[in-house]
Amino acid sequence: MAPQESPRRKRRDRDHEQHRERRRRNSDTPRRSRHEAPSSERSSQALSANSLAQLNLINQHERARAQEKTPQKTRRKRRPEIVDEKIVDERSRRDHKRKKRRVVSGALLEEGKSQKLKGIRGGYGSEDGGDGGKKKKRLWLILGIVTVIVIIIIVVAVVVSKNNSKGSSSTTAAATSDTGAPSNSNLNGVSESSIPATAKGTDLDPFSWYDTTDFNVTYTDETVGGLPVMGLLSTWDDSKAANDNVPPIATSWGSYATRPARGVNIGGWLSLEPFITPSLFSGGIVDEYTLTTSLGSQAKARLEKHYATFVSEQTFIDIANAGLDHVRIPFSYWAVAVYDGDPYVYRVSWRYLLRGIEWARKHGLRVNLDVHGLPGSQNGWNHSGRLGAIGWLNGANGATNGQRALDMHDKLSKFFAQDRYKNIVTFYGLANEPKMTALKQEDVLAWTTNAYTLVRKNGITANVVFGDGFMGLDNWQGKLTGLEGLVLDVHQYVIFNSGQISYNHTQKVDYACSGWTEQATKSMNVATGFGPTIFAEWSQADTDCAPNLNNVGVGTRWEGNYNVGDPSIAVLSPGCPTKNSACSCTEANANSGSYSDAYKQFLLMFAEAQMTSFEKGWGWFYWTWKTESATQWSYQLGLAAGILPAKAYARSYNCTPAAPNFAGIPETY
Known part of the structure; x- marks a missing residue:
């Protein structure tokens, strides 16, 4: 180098x-x-x-x-x-x-x-x-x-x-299937760009829905009677029958006097009740008003998840398999409208109501539409939406709320007058349990006449149902006459009456067979009662012990600590047959697995006795299909426990012979 x-x-x-x-x-x-x-x-x-x-x-x-x-x-x-x-x-x-x-x-x-x-x-x-x-x-x-x-x-x-975002957007509460929530896979072929900017995140936007199963997810803002058709397919099929004993939906039912309805309520779903879903009610929450107020901006996500999971298509399959042929679906006015100061979740329940009707159709079940909560509350009870004062046809805003309820029925009746509902909606309810013992009778009768006239004018051909108002069936003879297809609705229970809750087990079966058969027969005769009568609520409960049944945190007649602040209806001593401190809600609320064979025999016989009596009228709807824990209020749990007939049309007891002596069953629970 x-x-x-x-x-x-x-x-x-x-x-x-x-x-x-x-x-x-x-x-x-x-x-x-x-x-x-x-x-x-x-x-x-x-x-x-x-x-x-x-x-x-x-x-x-x-x-x-x-x-x-x-x-x-x-x-x-x-x-x-x-x-x-x-x-x-x-x-x-x-x-x-x-x-x-x-x-x-x-x-x-x-x-x-x-x-x-x-x-x-x-x-x-x-x-x-x-x-x-x-x-x-x-x-x-x-x-x-x-x-x-x-x-x-x-x-x-x-x-x-x-692609992954198509199943859920920033505005939806939907989760992936590995969390147990719906996968919403039918959104995969839909582009979010097809949703107008003004509709994104609203109840018309399918990407904002928690569950899209069996919904039509093509965007539409079409309405009928001012109510959206969102989620509905353009075609339907009325060829299905619930069972071999009843006609398919496309064929006329005929006379309910000769072929009574055998149905069940789907309570606690679109209108909440504390005793049905106690998990939703804690920490001072007593009704849907206080629940949605407490949840605030989270109310929509929480309630829609409940709507999507509490009831599914399997619910309707199981109802049909139980030999039932009708469902009564309670819903409240906020499915249609809300007003200033309302905390309720607006219109989400509407979409689930429409899907529920389609599932009922698919499995041959006819529908009883039941408006369970009216503006202002028609009875002041928690299942009307708000516990407390009655503000419908009563108080400073009574007339306003009465008109709001008519406006709601104007929309509902125009919507359900469509051809797709003429076969399946066979009962159209105006107002669940208006408390006519506290309201002016003439006001309720006038409102009922106006509502009936309105829905008929808008094309409703179904039977129109109105509540008996707790006046007693004998008192309806000669009232609201000349209104074709108007049907009186009565709810029969022994446990909310301090005189009847003390009946022993044998007396309860006897009363169901004799007392309620007599009432049904008299009510069906226009010479002694109103005429067409249907029994749209009843249960086989023989106590009022179910938690939250009498309102959240309120005691029971059974144990003698029932006090809602009204001395005229308070029950402050034990009301069970023994009328002493042995009356126990602990045993009454025990799991059905602890029921003795004799107690199961009584519960089954008590249920079948009521079915037999109510079929002297236009039929019956058990309250209710599903609860979280109250077995004697749940048709679903009752079937599993063996205390209801496997098929509603194939019963082992029809009030003959007389009820046996249930001496082996304790009368304290």
């Missing part, structure tokens, strides 16, 4: 110092790999063979050290850096430093292309004597390939992200 001259060493040192200064100035910016010197300069500064050999060894050693020190996943591509022409003659020393900074792309390393890159980027290897322009072309080609790969990865990631 030729000796180095002192001036060259000085120039080299100066150049090195200038180069280090440039590196310090550029330390905060991405680095570029250096360009090769032009071939003309390379030839004029040719090195000896020994120099090349030594530099090649140095380069190989430095490349190995660089790869050992820099993990593949953390290596960064360097941006090209312009080389000062003054130091070209020292390129060999700096070239091996450059090799330390040159890093192969992680993506290319994973594809097994690192060796090729070493051949191209290796500096003074077999490629050293070639044209520098070719190397630059190769370098840019490689950079182009890497860029394309990165772009492809980004595009794929964006597409996957969009």
Whole structure:
């Protein structure tokens, strides 16, 4: 190797110092790999063979050290850096430093292309004597390939992200199936861009729905009678019958006087009740008003999850399999409208009501539409939505709320007058349990007449149902006459009457067979009662012990601690047959697995006795299909416990012979 001259060493040192200064100035910016010197300069500064050999060894050693020190996943591509022409003659020393900074792309390393890159980027290897322009072309080609790969990865990631977001948007409470929530897979073929900007996140936007199962998810803002048809398919099929004993929906039912309805309520679903779903009521929550007030902005998500999970298509399958042929579906006015100060969740329950009707249709079940809560509350009980004062046809806003209820029925009747509902909706309810013992009788009668006239004018051909108002069936003779298809609705229980709750087990069966049969017969005769009468609520409970049944935190008549602040109805001594401290709600609320065979026999006989009596009228609807824990109020749990007939039309007891002596059953629970 030729000796180095002192001036060259000085120039080299100066150049090195200038180069280090440039590196310090550029330390905060991405680095570029250096360009090769032009071939003309390379030839004029040719090195000896020994120099090349030594530099090649140095380069190989430095490349190995660089790869050992820099993990593949953390290596960064360097941006090209312009080389000062003054130091070209020292390129060999700096070239091996450059090799330390040159890093192969992680993506290319994973594809097994690192060796090729070493051949191209290796500096003074077999490629050293070639044209520098070719190397630059190769370098840019490689950079182009890497860029394309990165772009492809980004595009794929964006597409996957969009596809995943179709099932749930930022406005929906829906979760994926691994959380137990609906997967909403029928949204996969729908583009969110098809939803108008003004509708995004509203109840018309299917991407905002918790559950889209069996809903039509094509966006529409179409309405009938001012109510949306959202979620409905354009076609329907009325060919199904609930069982072989009843006609398919498309065929007329005929006379309910000769073929009574056998049905069940789906209570606690779209209108909440504390004793049905006690898990929703705690910490001072006593009704749907206080629940939605407490939940605030979270109310919609919480209640829609309840609507979507408390009832499913399987509910209707099981109801039909139990030999039932009708369902009564309670819902409240906020399915249609809300007013200033209302905390209720607006119109979400409407969509679930429509889907419930379609599931009923699919399994041959006819529908009784029941408005369970009216504006202002028609009875002041928690199942009307708000516990407390009656504000419907009563108080300062009574007339306003009466008109609001008529406006609600104007919309509802126009909607359900459509052809798709003429066969399946066979009962159209006006008001559940108006408390006529507290309201002016003439006001309720006038409102009922107006509501009947309105819905008939709007095309409702179904039987129109009104509540007996707790006046007693005998008192309806001669009232509301001349209104064709108007049906009186009565709810029969022994446990809410302090005189009847004390009946022993034998007396309860006897009363169901004799007392209620007599009442049904008299009510059906226009000479002694109103006429057409249906029994739309009853249960086989023989105590009022179910938690929250008499309102949240309120005691029971059974144990003698029932007090809601009204001395006229308070029961402050034990009301069970023994009328002493032995009266126990603990045993009454025990799991059905602890029931003795004799007690199961009584409960089954008590239920079948009521079915027999109520079929002297237009039929019956058990209250209710499902509860979280109250077995004697749940048709579903009663079937599982063996205390209801497996088929409602195939019963073992019809009030003949008389009830046996249930002496072996304690009368304290």
